Amino acid sequence: MRLTDEEQAMRAGELGEPRRWALEHQIAVGEFFDAEGLVRISQAHIMADTESLGEAGVGFLESLAARPEAERRVRVPTLTDPRGLDVAVYKRLGQSEAMRALEARAIAALRAFGVLMTDTCINYQTIMPPTRGEHLAMGDTGVVIYSNSVFGARSNFEGGPSALAAALTGRTPRYGYHLDECRRPTRRFRLDHRPRDLSEWGALGGIVGQACGSYWEVPLIEGIEEIPGSDALKHFGAAMASFGSVALFHMPGITPEPAKGRPQRPHTIGRDAIEAFVAAYGATGDKVDVVVFAAPQLSLVEMAALADALDGRHVHEETTLLVATSPEIKYAADRMGLTRRIEATGAIVAAGICFYQSYAGELAEANGWKRLMTNSAKLVNIIGGYGYRPTLASLERCIASAVAGRVV
Amino acid sequence: MPIVLKCHKGIGPAVTGTALVATDNFSARYDLDRKAGTFSRPTHHLAGQSYAGRILVLNEAKGGVATAWMLRDMQERGIVPLALVFNRVNPILAQGAAFARLALVDRFEGDVTSLVRSGDRLRVDPGAGVVEILDRDC
Numbered sequence: 001m002r003l004t005d006e007e008q009a010m011r012a013g014e015l016g017e018p019r020r021w022a023l024e025h026q027i028a029v030g031e032f033f034d035a036e037g038l039v040r041i042s043q044a045h046i047m048a049d050t051e052s053l054g055e056a057g058v059g060f061l062e063s064l065a066a067r068p069e070a071e072r073r074v075r076v077p078t079l080t081d082p083r084g085l086d087v088a089v090y091k092r093l094g095q096s097e098a099m100r101a102l103e104a105r106a107i108a109a110l111r112a113f114g115v116l117m118t119d120t121c122i123n124y125q126t127i128m129p130p131t132r133g134e135h136l137a138m139g140d141t142g143v144v145i146y147s148n149s150v151f152g153a154r155s156n157f158e159g160g161p162s163a164l165a166a167a168l169t170g171r172t173p174r175y176g177y178h179l180d181e182c183r184r185p186t187r188r189f190r191l192d193h194r195p196r197d198l199s200e201w202g203a204l205g206g207i208v209g210q211a212c213g214s215y216w217e218v219p220l221i222e223g224i225e226e227i228p229g230s231d232a233l234k235h236f237g238a239a240m241a242s243f244g245s246v247a248l249f250h251m252p253g254i255t256p257e258p259a260k261g262r263p264q265r266p267h268t269i270g271r272d273a274i275e276a277f278v279a280a281y282g283a284t285g286d287k288v289d290v291v292v293f294a295a296p297q298l299s300l301v302e303m304a305a306l307a308d309a310l311d312g313r314h315v316h317e318e319t320t321l322l323v324a325t326s327p328e329i330k331y332a333a334d335r336m337g338l339t340r341r342i343e344a345t346g347a348i349v350a351a352g353i354c355f356y357q358s359y360a361g362e363l364a365e366a367n368g369w370k371r372l373m374t375n376s377a378k379l380v381n382i383i384g385g386y387g388y389r390p391t392l393a394s395l396e397r398c399i400a401s402a403v404a405g406r407v408v
Numbered sequence: 409m410p411i412v413l414k415c416h417k418g419i420g421p422a423v424t425g426t427a428l429v430a431t432d433n434f435s436a437r438y439d440l441d442r443k444a445g446t447f448s449r450p451t452h453h454l455a456g457q458s459y460a461g462r463i464l465v466l467n468e469a470k471g472g473v474a475t476a477w478m479l480r481d482m483q484e485r486g487i488v489p490l491a492l493v494f495n496r497v498n499p500i501l502a503q504g505a506a507f508a509r510l511a512l513v514d515r516f517e518g519d520v521t522s523l524v525r526s527g528d529r530l531r532v533d534p535g536a537g538v539v540e541i542l543d544r545d546c
Contacts (some may be wrong), residue, residue, distance in 0.1 A: 028506040029499065032419055052474035054481030081473075083417050141472055156499045159476020161507040176499060213433070215498035221520040231507075245433075246500050251509065357474070384473070385438045385449040 001030050001038045010169060016071025018113075022165035029162060038171035039178050041136050041207040044074065045123060046137040046163040047081035047355040049112060050102040057160070058106050059099075065112035072113050076168035078163075079127060080110060082138045082297065082354035089350045093322075094366030099359060101345070119298045119352030120326035124151070125230060126209070127328070132256055134176055137166030141247070142238035142296050142378065144177075148248040150233055153259040154178045157215070157247060165403030175242070176215075183219035185250055187212055188263040192223055193271040197394045198235045198302075201228065203277040205391040207269055209244025219252045220259050222266065227254060231299055231344040238296050239377035243296025263330040277346055281380050281392040283407045287318070289369040291402040292393070294324035297378035303333045307341040309399050315346035316405030320367065323349045347402075356381065360386040373398050373407060410531075411541040413523055414421045418513035418534030419505045421458070424542070427430040427528040428462040434501070437474040445487040463491045463532060465490070465524045469501035476500050479508035491532045495520055497503050513539060514525060 001276035003011065005398050013020040013026070026038060050058060065072060084103050107117060118127055121140045130136055130153035136221065138144045138155040139162075147153040156176040158166060166172040174180050189208055195201045208219050219240075228236065240246045250259035277331045293306060303325060315321045323342060325333065333339045339349050356379060364387050372388040374380060375398055380390035391407055394406075419457050431437075441448035445460040466520075482488040489509035492501065495518070505512035516523070524528040524530065529542040 025503075025506055028419055029503050032502045032506070032512075033499070047473045048477070049474075052477040052481075054477070054485075056481040056484040057477045060480070073515040157473055159500045159503040159507075160500070161476055161480075188415055213470075214496060216496065242472065243470075245468065274458070356437075384451070385440070386469055387448070388432040 001033055002192030005157055015066055015358050018067055018072050019168050021064065025161060025165045026169065026171070030175060031349060033173065033175035035173040035175040037176040037203055038169070040170060041076055041135045041137050041166055043128065043130070044076055044078040044137040044163050044167035044363055045081060045139045046115065046394055047160045048106060050084040050099065051357060051359050052105050053089060053106055053160070059343040060111070060257065061106060061109035065109040073197060074114045074167035075169060075385050078115045078167040079120070079123050080115060080369070082357050083119050083352050084358050086350040086353050089348055092348060093363060095359060095363070101374050109255050113216050113377055115167070116325065119338065121354055122234065122299060122326055125234070126326055130180065132134040136171070137163050137172045139163035140239035142234070145237040145249065146234060147235060148177055149255050150249070152255070152360060156202040163318055183248060183257070184218060184261045184372065185259050185263055186217050186365040187219045188266040189219055189221045190223045190266040190268045191221060192268055193274060194226065195232070198231060199278070199375040199377065199392055199394050200274055201232040202235040202239040203274050203307050203392065204269065204375045206243040206381065207273055207277055209240035209242065210248050211267060212246050215247055217246060218248050218250065219246065220252070220262060222252065224251055233298055239381070242378040243383045250277065254368050263305060281390055282392045283286050285369050286407045288373050288405060289399050290320045290322060290353050291376045292322050292372060292379060294307065295376040295382070296327065297354050298325040300329050300332050302337045303329060306339045307393065308345065309395060310342055310345045313345050313403050315401065315402050319405050321347035321402045323347055324354050325349070325351060328349045338358055356382045364388060373401050409545060411544055413516055413539045413541070415459055415513045415537050416513065417456050417516035417537040418538055419502060420509055420511035420534050422531065422533040422535065423491050423511050424529070424531045425461065425463045426471060427465050427524050427526055427530050428457065428459060429465040429521055429524050429526045430442060431467055431480065433468045434464070434466045435470050435472060435475055436478040442482055442487065444477065454481040459489045460487045461490050463492045463530050464492045465521055467495050469494065469498040473500050476504040479510050482511060483508045493520055493524070493532060497509065498543040513537065
């Protein structure tokens with residue numbers, strides 16, 4: 001890889017150990033993907049929940065955070081993805097003091113780097129939406145696919161260590177979605193049924209993601225006549241990234257970047273495919289242990305829709321209804337009375353977590369949870385590995401089931 | 409003569425061990441019980457099998473970013489695959505291997521999940537971009 005004088009100095013350790021580590025890490029990754037050099041970025045976003053950090057990851061962060069301030073400060077605005085627990089609700093969810101203590105250590109270390117603790121996977125809706133052509137180091141697959149596709153920005157999936165490295169050097173290896181040639185459509189899909197709600201947008205994303213099945217495939221999606229809107233594209237992209245590791249889609253007329261090329265032979269997706277996808281998670285009649293609205297965190301508009309749908313109802317005493325949003329949206333929801341309306345039904349509103357990043361396996365054990373219901377296709381994909389049996393349904397069906405205590 | 413499979417230059421040290429092969433994709437968050445060291449996702453072909461100390465031969469990396477942190481924690485706790493041998497990986501698995509100093513190679517001529525069988529003895533050399541099947545002749 002070609003390095004500038006400043007990058008050489010970082011590599012030589014002249015700007016301190018954190019930047020030396022960061023540059024070496026970026027060279028290892030960049031060479032693996034044949035990057036010719038590094039590209040300057042304007043924002044970084046770090047996934048650093050303690051469940052995935054573990055003791056090793058937290059210890060690593062602390063070792064760099066102990067360096068002098070000039071060596072450890074991030075060089076670009078750096079945000080965080082959701083955390084492992086919300087201190088306001090962790091006891092009600094049966095999370096342990098050991099988890100809280102590890103979180104506190106991780107937060108202290110991240111703050112020492114000058115990281116902004118946004119604890120959100122919807123930063124593109126709530127903090128600083130990217131602009132077209134902006135190079136970024138985003139650390140959540142849903143954030144990457146939304147930034148690349150809906151805004152025309154440029155980011156690879158940057159795991160926690162790489163996003164931190166990018167924050168410390170202000171750069172990232174120039175490969176993958178930073179390059180024009182990787183952004184051409186490789187697959188074409190034609191939609192002949194409009195998804196009816198967010199769960200179906202997620203299902204559609206899951207179907208496209210499964211069909212692509214690779215980070216290096218770029219789907220072009222045609223046949224969408226009405227503009228879906230931000231929350232629909234959020235669920236669509238997050239599910240596609242989760243099921244297929246996909247990082248960019250083109251939707252002509254809706255996404256801003258002109259798709260260069262149009263692959264032959266479209267794959268048509270109709271009503272039957274979406275219904276079959278949802279039916280694969282069906283479990284009508286089963287007891288519901290936990291209903292989750294998260295993954296991605298809820299926008300203010302989703303919080304309002306949930307409050308409206310829940311008004312005057314009560315969650316079944318043997319069912320937990322959990323809602324996860326960002327700290328900013330939680331604050332707004334508190335101010336606007338939405339949190340009070342949602343919690344009056346017996347539901348729990350958590351801030352700064354996104355459920356699956358919050359020790360989901362331990363939560364299942366502590367609470368005896370098995371059957372999970374959600375309107376998030378991304379969540380049903382992830383949560384099976386943690387021992388849950390997930391059901392995908394509309395927000396209305398999820399709420400009716402939470403009230404009945406069984407899948408309706 | 410061992411069978412020599414060429415691939416792209418990889419990450420991490422050269423290692424020798426036993427292959428565990430499936431045509432599935434892979435994510436540490438979605439597929440593993442990282443305490444027990446087994447595949448936990450019920451629909452994965454390796455469900456219930458131990459990955460500790462094995463050379464995992466799989467198709468693609470999938471899913472979320474968590475694997476980038478998790479491999480190092482798995483490495484430090486000693487319940488970790490010996491190496492990762494894939495047809496194609498995404499950035500997360502490459503970043504995770506670099507962070508954990510775990511052997512990783514991908515981009516073979518042909519489908520590595522059909523070229524290698526479970527139980528084969530393999531030598532994985534990321535620096536050279538080569539995987540050798542030691543106990544079968546070409």
